[in-house]
Amino acid sequence: MIKLFHIFMLVLHFMHHSSSDDSVKSDCVVSPPPCTKSKYRSYDGTCNNLKKPLLGSSNTPYRRLLPANYGDGISSPPLSKSGQPLPLARYISTTVYPDIPLKDPIWTLNTMQWGQIITHDLALLKTTGSDTCCANDNSTKDEKCWPITIPPLDIMSLVSNTKCMSFLRTDTDRDGKCVEGNQPAEQINSVNHFLDLSIVYGISDESHKQLRENKGGRLIVEQRNDQDWPPHDPTNPTCLGKEKKEACYLAGDTRVNQNTQLTLLQVILLREHNRIADVLFKLNPHWDDETIFQEARKILIAQHQHISYYEMLHIFLGKKELVKEKIIYETEGFVNDYDENVDPAVLNEHSHAAFRYFHSLIAGHLKLVLESRLSFSKVRLSSWLNRPSILEEENNFDDLSRGLATQSEYLADAFHTSEITQFLFRGNNTFGKDLKATDIQRNRDHGLARYNDYREYCGLKRAKTFWDLLGSMSPLVVFKLSKIYKNVDDIDLSVGGSLENHAKPAMVGTTFLCIIKKQFYRTRVGDRFWFENGGETGFTLDQLKEIRKSSISRLLCDNSHNVKLMQPRGFEKISLINLPTSCNNLPAVNLTLWKDPVP
Structure with missing residues (x-):
């Protein structure tokens, strides 16, 4: 039923002029999908909100904090205040974002990479x-x-x-003939807008079925060298022309093969699902395949949400800020603040400007690390894009897993490795694509309002001249912007926001901090199935306490082949207060609490 509905449904864009009440217009649909009472989420995100069943579902538009700024008011790329084209995106990239490899002294590459897991879980452009x-x-x-x-x-x-x-422009609701006249175009999110591991489980009833083993609640795997790997995907465009021995994986997300460490974490999550399912099967042999699968899925999503919000997010935004804004709570009990009036949909400004700031954290070379924590080799990022077979060579999976928790990420700044600004997806060519130029072009493609508009929206003083930016940016940065743009009101959000001084202890400036906070508040509070909510969709209090023992370190330990040591805080570099210890010493979720008391 849901499949037929999604094939024929039409999507209406949403005008969102204020974040105070997250009010939106109704979907452009014939009728909402029928919702049945269930303690498990749908795959496409429908029926999370029982009053508005399409809210947050896949193939619906992103939302905006400020009205679109298209050149023609409808869909064409924006122009400068003088009516001329804006400065070239590639010119801005090479001028403002050079390759100066400054390493973060505290946080590991794990932090950056888990950030991409979150990004892929929440959003996928449709082109x-x-x-x-x-x-x-x-x-x-x-x-x-x-x-x-x-x-x-x-x-x-x-x-x-x-x-x-x-560069392909993103599909919008106008392409689907959902809106007519002069209504501004709104881009479509191909995946649902919830933090629910759609990257593992798929985005629809149909897509998830091809991932199921249909036995013991497990996902399909292929065994090689005594390890479980995702199945081969001959239909993925990145796999075309590749032999089966050249690994090209099938997962819930089509981007699974994109880069080495992303694929590694996707494999970790796949293995964790099956590990949980195997334990649940032994505890409850009377459960059928579907019950085991859904319970294992529910537990893994909860671990993902806990790690994302309570272990990783404070690194980007600062813990006090998260508690103050009620994005996280300091409690051992339930939270139970789900609000059906909060729209969980992904903000265009967050997904295509603010959160992309963290592309600066990407390291151009990935270290292979032994159990002794000595690095003996490294892998060039651009040489293995869309080529995950490197993970299956010798002990690479374990060595790269340790590398994630050992190697520094790069600092959050204006500097980007050439691996993503000169050689991205280069294949056999001398050069490839430029991710930063792509980010700027995508900002314009989506008609995001100007940096100055968001600056004012987020509580900073609106700049009348370039030199009014000095309180937020360094003199050198302001000078560069004055030479690139003709008017301070021409500055792109993805550019201006990325050059602000950090609002410490956050790793972003005031404007991006404002946008990202709004996103992660609505992602949590607008999710009826959030893991900290009690009731039928949640856990018992004892089970919730176990979920809160989850950590990125334990996840790597339990699902690598031969990793025996890991520091307790895997997003944080090894130090005298964060020394590697036996994996058995790390807190683990006690799954016996899921034993059915009445077989």
């Missing part, structure tokens, strides 16, 4: 068209293609005569 839409003359007939122009004196142009990079 249609050819990804090779960039011709040498920088022209195309594809209306979805909006190439990123390479300046004449750019190193890509000088060395390889590259004129542009492919």
